[in-house]
Amino acid sequence: MNRQPLRLAIMEAMRILETAGVSSPRTDAELIAAHVLGVERGRLPLVPLVDPAVVDAIGQMVAQRAKRVPLQHLVGWAALGGITVDVGPGVFVPRPETELLLEWGLKLLKGREYPVVVDLCTGSGALALAVANARPDAVVYAVDIDPTALAWARHNAELRAAAGDSRIRLYSGDISDSAMFAELDGLVDLVLCNPPYVPEGTWVPPEVAEHDPAHAVFAQESGLAIIRHAVTVGARLLRPGGGLAIEHDDTHAAAVPSLVRARRVLTDVEDHHDLAGRPRFVTALRG
Secondary structure, eight states: OOOEEHHHHHHHHHHHHHHTTOSOHHHHHHHHHHHHHTSOGGGGGGOOEEOHHHHHHHHHHHHHHHTTOOHHHHHSEEEETTEEEEOOTTSOOOOTTHHHHHHHHHHHHTTOSSOEEEEESOTTSHHHHHHHHHOTTOEEEEEESOHHHHHHHHHHHHHHHHTTOOOOEEEEOOTTOTTTTGGGTTOEEEEEEOOOOEETTOOOOHHHHTTSOHHHHEETTTTTHHHHHHHHHHHHHEEEEEEEEEEOOTTOTTHHHHHHHTSTTEEEEEEEEOTTSOEEEEEEEEO
């Protein structure tokens, strides 16, 4: 059997993905190769030669990725914090930008024992489950309105619990409902939210436009409709010294911090940039 250099298969994959307009051709080519081989990406240099069947399998996945099917749908998972969650059709794929929001939240929780954390618009459950993984002592609540997203979140919560993580408390609910989590008013240490926030009519890449659920991406009122509710919920739930972190569109650098500042109980309002240097999430403390 004629074994072939893996390096050549990856270079060809990069060429195809670059031609297709994929924004990270090298990363995607290497992750696809690692997935097919069942090894970590960092171990690819230890596999110099591969069978033709492996080259074919890589080629088939690359062809799908070139059609702009999300890489996470092809490999079946997305990473956030110290965990991976299963994702696929019908649920929003967690993005690397959200790592910084998670880091901010975990830093805030340092030195607090048995913190109470709420994740609004949980989607796949990634943020809530990443917190539960990093802080086994935390009591983590998560909520979403979409039944399909909740099914994915339940599935992921069971996988993380089977892996030994603390269980999260998962709810179906609408964050515009003033009675939601009323029993937690004034008791929460950290409220996190990665809501739908892209203004309607905005161009988004095919991976998002054709594969992420539109209701998990776009929001009315120039993308601010759900964020307004998240700010209200955060102000209500937080204990003094508790923190709020909400992800937003890069066009919201002025609008979202001003929405947060309008709630007088929220102080230390700060906007943060993502890994690409774009305005991406706002944080505040309960005074």
